[in-house]
Amino acid sequence: MTRGKDGSAHPHFHCLLMVQPSWFKGKNYVKHERWVELWRDCLRVNYEPNIDIRAVKTKTGEVVANVAEQLQSAVAETLKYSVKPEDMANDPEWFLELTRQLHKRRFISTGGALKNVLQLDRETNEDLVIADDVGDGTDDGKRTAFVWDSGKRRYKRAPEKDKSD
Structure with a gap:
């Protein structure tokens, strides 16, 4: 896109x-x-x-x-990629609308000689990330907030609810 x-x-x-x-x-x-x-x-x-x-x-x-x-x-x-990173970052409202419209759409489809090439194996419990195992990464505490607009049936940015520390 x-x-x-x-x-x-x-x-x-x-x-x-x-x-x-x-x-x-x-x-x-x-x-x-x-x-x-x-x-x-x-x-x-x-x-x-x-x-x-x-x-x-x-x-x-x-x-x-x-x-x-x-x-x-x-x-x-x-x-x-299906969307260029700069298109996502430059206009948050556009990206949110794109996300709303593409929700639950299939982006990858295979057939013919490639039918079984991209099938993923089923996940096992061993494959899943364990929530108690926290990585070594640092968290700066910043959060970008979105709220659900039930009238428009989509999320919208809520900068007033952002967490900056």
């Missing part, structure tokens, strides 16, 4: 598609215009959506031990 200059939210998708290598070279090469057409049809919109299609490649000078490692790197890059 990217925040527009006018405060609007611009959703975009980071997708990892497994396609034949021939789609990127030779007589079976899929041109940018065709990708735009396919994506437009999928979205069911009447405009030409902006797309950026790239083949998974290693970075210049990078050595990859095997294809699985290369794929793992591509998945990590694809899932890096």
